[in-house]
Amino acid sequence: MQTLRIGMSALAFGAMIAGPVAAQETLKLTVATGHPEVFLWVKHIKETFIPTLEAELAKTGEVTVDWTEAYGGTLVKLGAEAQSMQDGLIDFGHAMGVFDPANMGILNMTYAMPFGPTDPVLVTKAAEHALMSAEGFLDQLADVTGVVYIGGGIAIDGYNIASTKPLRTRADMAGVKLSGAGPNLSWLQGTDAVGVQGSYVSFYNDLKTGVADGMIGWITANAPAKIWEVAPYYNKVDFGAMYVGGLGVSQSRWDSFSDSTKEAFKVAAQAYQDAYFAEQAARIDAATQAMLDGGGEIVEFDEAERVAWINELPNPTTAWSQAAAARGEPVEEILSAYVSFLEEAGFTFPRNYLEE
Numbered sequence: 236m237q238t239l240r241i242g243m244s245a246l247a248f249g250a251m252i253a254g255p256v257a258a259q260e261t262l263k264l265t266v267a268t269g270h271p272e273v274f275l276w277v278k279h280i281k282e283t284f285i286p287t288l289e290a291e292l293a294k295t296g297e298v299t300v301d302w303t304e305a306y307g308g309t310l311v312k313l314g315a316e317a318q319s320m321q322d323g324l325i326d327f328g329h330a331m332g333v334f335d336p337a338n339m340g341i342l343n344m345t346y347a348m349p350f351g352p353t354d355p356v357l358v359t360k361a362a363e364h365a366l367m368s369a370e371g372f373l374d375q376l377a378d379v380t381g382v383v384y385i386g387g388g389i390a391i392d393g394y395n396i397a398s399t400k401p402l403r404t405r406a407d408m409a410g411v412k413l414s415g416a417g418p419n420l421s422w423l424q425g426t427d428a429v430g431v432q433g434s435y436v437s438f439y440n441d442l443k444t445g446v447a448d449g450m451i452g453w454i455t456a457n458a459p460a461k462i463w464e465v466a467p468y469y470n471k472v473d474f475g476a477m478y479v480g481g482l483g484v485s486q487s488r489w490d491s492f493s494d495s496t497k498e499a500f501k502v503a504a505q506a507y508q509d510a511y512f513a514e515q516a517a518r519i520d521a522a523t524q525a526m527l528d529g530g531g532e533i534v535e536f537d538e539a540e541r542v543a544w545i546n547e548l549p550n551p552t553t554a555w556s557q558a559a560a561a562r563g564e565p566v567e568e569i570l571s572a573y574v575s576f577l578e579e580a581g582f583t584f585p586r587n588y589l590e591e
Contacts, residue, residue, distance in 0.1 A: 260298045264326040264488070267305040269313025269334065270435065273459045275511050275518075276329065276389055276479070277306055283510040284387070284482070284503045291499035298496050313436060320485040321381030330384050330483030333416050334434065338380045340555070341366075341564050342480040344573055345390070346418035347555035350545050351475035352582045355390035356512055361580070362478035363388045365573035369565045379562075383489040387482035387504035389511050391453045392519055394419060394474035397466040398449030399442065401534045405544055414441050415451035418555075422451070422474055425548040435460055442466050455515055458522035463531030472536045472544075482507065545586050552588045 266285075268277045285302060292298050305311070311319045314334035319325045321338075332342030344365065345351060345358055352358050363386070366372060377383045402408055408426045414433030415423075423430050431447045435456055441447040442465035449466055451474070457463065482504050489497065527533070552570065559566035570589060577583075 259296060261301050262298055263301045263303070265303040265305065265310070265324070266327040267310040267316065267319065267325045268328055269308045269311060269316065271307035274435070274456060275514055279507050279510045279514070280482075281306070284507040287506040288499055288503035291502050292496065294499075295495050297493065308436070313434060317380050317382050317483065320483060323485065323487065326485045326488045328483060329480060330380075330382050331480035333418055333477075333479050336417060338382075339480060340562070341376065341559055341566070341569070342478070343418050343555065344569060345475070345478045347552045348570075348573075348584065348588055349394075349419075349422045349474045349548075349551055350541075350585055352577060353393045353473060353476050355392050355476040355515065357577070357580055357582070358390040358476045358478050359388045359508075359512075361573050361576040362390070363481075364576050365569045368572045369568050372565055372569070375564070377486050377489075381486045382483040383486050384480075385482050385484055385489075385500050385504045387507045388478060389481065389508060390476045390478045392455050392515055393476050394451055394453055395472055396449050396451055396470040397457060397462050397531075398468050398470060399466050400448070401468045401532070402449070402470040402472075402536065403534060404537050404540045411448045412446070413449045413451060414438055414447035419451050419474070419477075421551055421554075422548070424551075425544045438462060439465060454522045454526065455518045458518070458525050461529065463526045463529050467531045468534050469526060469531055470534045470536055472541060542585070548586075550588055550591050553591075 266280060268280070270277050272278050272281060281304065289300065292300065311325060316325070316328040317330060317335050317338040320328060330339055330342065332339035333346060336343060345362060373384050396402060396413060398411065402411070405426045408428040410427060410429065412429045412431050413423060414431040416434055417432065420430035420432070431441070433441050433447060433450065435452065438450045438452065439460055439462065442450065442462070450462065452462065454469070463469070484500065556566045556570070574584070574589060
């Protein structure tokens with residue numbers, strides 16, 4: 236017993252020297268998206284970002300996260316993610332411009348330059364390089380939107396048109412109602428197609444009910460939505476891969492994080508990006524085969540018609556650039572950096588939008 240008393244006294248003395256053990260902080264965070272988990276950019280929040288973040292935080296043991304997860308528009312509508320972070324309704328989500336041009340319009344740079352590269356990894360590297368090379372811009376964006384862009388940028392694997400009839404020329408497109416998100420409807424200028432506002436939340440039913448005759452989208456999203464059931468023709472016009480944005484944290488939340496917690500978020504964002512592109516690459520061939528097996532058909536758009544379309548298209552960068560400049564954003568610097576990065580990688584646009 237004497238030995239036991241001496242041992243306990245030594246432990247008590249050691250604890251007095253070391254001081255009190257710091258209490259582990261639990262962050263209560265809410266993540267929400269407008270799209271459901273079937274889409275890769277949502278799937279990998281749950282499957283990759285959150286587990287990676289928790290593993291990184293466990294390395295210091297300072298912080299744990301108690302997540303509230305709300306996907307598929309159950310808490311916020313598609314396009315309302317940034318505003319919801321600004322309002323404090325959610326803490327974490329997507330920072331994307333395609334469905335939120337009012338807050339995140341600068342992230343639509345690639346949508347203002349269609350018929351670009353079809354490689355989504357290259358497009359994302361170029362876009363994030365352009366955003367980050369404009370000194371102080373991401374801080375400016377956070378101050379205006381209340382959202383801190385932490386990386387995790389992604390791109391769509393290549394936009395084309397699915398439709399109820401084959402489209403090989405612009406004449407075939409005359410009067411055809413094509414559904415798409417706001418920025419990509421402008422690509423239809425130079426044809427007589429009719430643009431209809433829509434998204435993957437509405438595409439299938441719009442096509443089924445005749446609200447639309449086709450949609451502007453990409454194969455790895457068409458597959459889970461089974462778009463070929465209602466629009467069997469996949470028309471290869473090659474609008475290009477499109478950078479859509481990345482991941483964001485409410486600025487008020489971000490400012491409360493320690494440096495180690497911020498770093499953990501950035502590590503998780505990189506893991507999210509890597510996992511997204513790895514699965515995207517694996518899915519492209521599988522999604523194409525699923526479409527063909529399901530009765531879909533690939534239709535090659537006439538190349539001469541495509542060139543004429545590109546050349547006759549009203550410059551898609553003009554209005555977008557003017558809107559960005561009006562918001563005080565360094566749009567010329569960003570676009571120049573984007574194009575230069577692609578040129579150094581070996582891609583040149585079929586039309587020089589910036590010199591017109």
